[in-house]
Amino acid sequence: MTREPAELFKAACGGDRRATGRLLSLVERGGADGDLVAQIAWPKTGGAHVVGVTGAPGVGKSTLVDRMAAAAIAEGGRVAILAVDPSSPLTGGAILGDRVRMNSALGAPAGKSPFIRSMASRGQSGGLALAALGAVRVLDAVGHDPIIVETVGTGQVEVDVVNAADTVVVAVSPGWGDAVQANKAGLLELADVFAVNKSDRPGAADARRDLELMLDLGDHPDWRPPIVETTATAGEGVEALWKHVCSHRLHLLETHSLEARRGGRAAEEVRRHLHNRIDGLIARPSEQVRQLIREVTEGLRPPSEAAQTILRSQPPGDSP
Amino acid sequence: MPNRRWCEELTEHPLRIVLAKLGFDGHDRGIKVVARMLRDVGFEVIYLGLRQSTDTVLAAAEQEDADAVGLSIHNGGHMTLAPRMVNTLREAGVGIPVVVGGIVPAVDVPLLLEEGVAAVLGPGASAAEVGETIRSAVEAARADVD
Ligand SMILES: Nc1nc2c(ncn2[C@@H]2O[C@H](COP(=O)(O)OP(=O)(O)OP(=O)(O)O)[C@@H](O)[C@H]2O)c(=O)[nH]1
Numbered sequence: 001m002t003r004e005p006a007e008l009f010k011a012a013c014g015g016d017r018r019a020t021g022r023l024l025s026l027v028e029r030g031g032a033d034g035d036l037v038a039q040i041a042w043p044k045t046g047g048a049h050v051v052g053v054t055g056a057p058g059v060g061k062s063t064l065v066d067r068m069a070a071a072a073i074a075e076g077g078r079v080a081i082l083a084v085d086p087s088s089p090l091t092g093g094a095i096l097g098d099r100v101r102m103n104s105a106l107g108a109p110a111g112k113s114p115f116i117r118s119m120a121s122r123g124q125s126g127g128l129a130l131a132a133l134g135a136v137r138v139l140d141a142v143g144h145d146p147i148i149v150e151t152v153g154t155g156q157v158e159v160d161v162v163n164a165a166d167t168v169v170v171a172v173s174p175g176w177g178d179a180v181q182a183n184k185a186g187l188l189e190l191a192d193v194f195a196v197n198k199s200d201r202p203g204a205a206d207a208r209r210d211l212e213l214m215l216d217l218g219d220h221p222d223w224r225p226p227i228v229e230t231t232a233t234a235g236e237g238v239e240a241l242w243k244h245v246c247s248h249r250l251h252l253l254e255t256h257s258l259e260a261r262r263g264g265r266a267a268e269e270v271r272r273h274l275h276n277r278i279d280g281l282i283a284r285p286s287e288q289v290r291q292l293i294r295e296v297t298e299g300l301r302p303p304s305e306a307a308q309t310i311l312r313s314q315p316p317g318d319s320p
Numbered sequence: 321m322p323n324r325r326w327c328e329e330l331t332e333h334p335l336r337i338v339l340a341k342l343g344f345d346g347h348d349r350g351i352k353v354v355a356r357m358l359r360d361v362g363f364e365v366i367y368l369g370l371r372q373s374t375d376t377v378l379a380a381a382e383q384e385d386a387d388a389v390g391l392s393i394h395n396g397g398h399m400t401l402a403p404r405m406v407n408t409l410r411e412a413g414v415g416i417p418v419v420v421g422g423i424v425p426a427v428d429v430p431l432l433l434e435e436g437v438a439a440v441l442g443p444g445a446s447a448a449e450v451g452e453t454i455r456s457a458v459e460a461a462r463a464d465v466d
């Protein structure tokens with residue numbers, strides 16, 4: 001029952017979804033096992049198209065993701081979906097409800113339906129982005145392509161998650177409130193493709209115009225984000241949306257900007273790992289760290305000096 | 321915060337439960353209440369909602385690496401649906417407990433337990449009771465496996 005990461009990985013590559021599920025839990029929990037999984041997966045990553053989908057709560061992200069997954073499957077893709085939702089800061093619990101809207105591919109032949117994983121933010125500030133990136137890597141390494149990541153576009157953390165995608169779809173719906181919200185969260189600037197979802201409702205044309213105006217203000221030398229009107233519930237416009245998503249990937253490949261994007265991401269990810277480790281030094285302090293903090297409290301040395309001392313005394317390869 | 325600790329003591333991570341209604345079984349009010357209860361005692365609830373099949377629940381349990389399956393049953397189908405779920409998981413080698421909530425006549429409870437259902441929760445159970453019951457069921461299932 002309790003299988004080793006290497007064994008799990010082999011099984012997962014062979015299409016064992018339970019093994020993939022278990023591997024994802026290991027990376028999500030982090031620690032030594034998570035590091036080991038990341039190490040095993042690493043050489044096989046980089047092939048998948050990672051598509052981030054974000055937007056205000058209830059705008060129709062999950063329904064859109066479901067339909068896009070169906071379009072990708074029709075083209076022969078081995079789709080994985082990662083749906084990220086916030087945990088309750090009070091209890092640590094979460095209701096992960098995105099799967100409710102992800103039923104359209106259920107009739108797909110066995111093995112062709114998307115692999116869907118729900119992930120809670122678990123209150124770790126930088127940890128979510130790391131856990132989500134780790135999960136994307138595992139899904140990539142075991143052979144999924146494309147990988148669609150859904151996050152609610154409200155917090156910085158969620159923005160970070162989609163920002164790590166190759167192609168970012170920002171969903172808005174008719175009515176100003178949405179666009180203003182998205183703008184505030186800095187989402188509009190992230191978009192490679194816009195979906196004006198719920199186009200069956202009045203105001204879709206206005207929403208498109210607002211977005212066009214906003215794009216006119218910016219500078220888009222080589223890729224101006226296309227705007228697609230969709231009605232996810234009926235599947236309308238989703239094929240066009242998916243086509244734009246795929247064109248964006250081609251564009252990245254043709255202009256050799258995929259490497260640049262991923263390069264920026266790599267630096268960011270290393271920064272986060274460092275951050276986590278440093279957080280760990282304080283959250284689970286050694287006797288030395290405790291002592292230094294006492295000395296700062298008693299006014300014996302400045303905090304900056306204590307920090308310097310802690311950093312200098314970190315043995316290499318120590319993973320707190 | 322106490323709830324959170326309470327879950328982590330056992331597992332060092334929140335317990336994950338797949339929550340569903342099988343077949344044609346009315347509205348989703350009850351199951352939504354249960355979902356919130358479980359969230360409030362620190363569970364990660366993978367909510368599937370209405371009209372699921374044993375196969376969709378199994379698929380979700382595998383992909384989500386769930387610790388338990390919760391079925392909400394109000395249509396009187398518990399004697400067929402719940403054992404079918406237990407068997408589907410067993411045949412797939414997924415050793416996680418199935419907990420049934422909803423309206424189950426007292427005489428049927430021992431029969432369900434005999435069929436391999438881990439626990440049956442009545443409509444009056446408190447959040448703490450529901451959480452504690454599922455937690456014990458998960459613990460027992462893990463002890464079985466090891
Ligand atoms: N009228 C209309 N309703 C839609 C459309 N797309 C989605 N909905 C509905 O909007 C509601 C929310 O859809 P979801 O797909 O769950 O939205 P979401 O953005 O994933 O929601 P969160 O994950 O909770 O933020 C559901 O009731 C959908 O049926 C659409 O194109 N038109």
Ligand SMILES: [Mg+2]
Pocket residue numbers: 061062063097098150
């Ligand atoms: Mg959603």
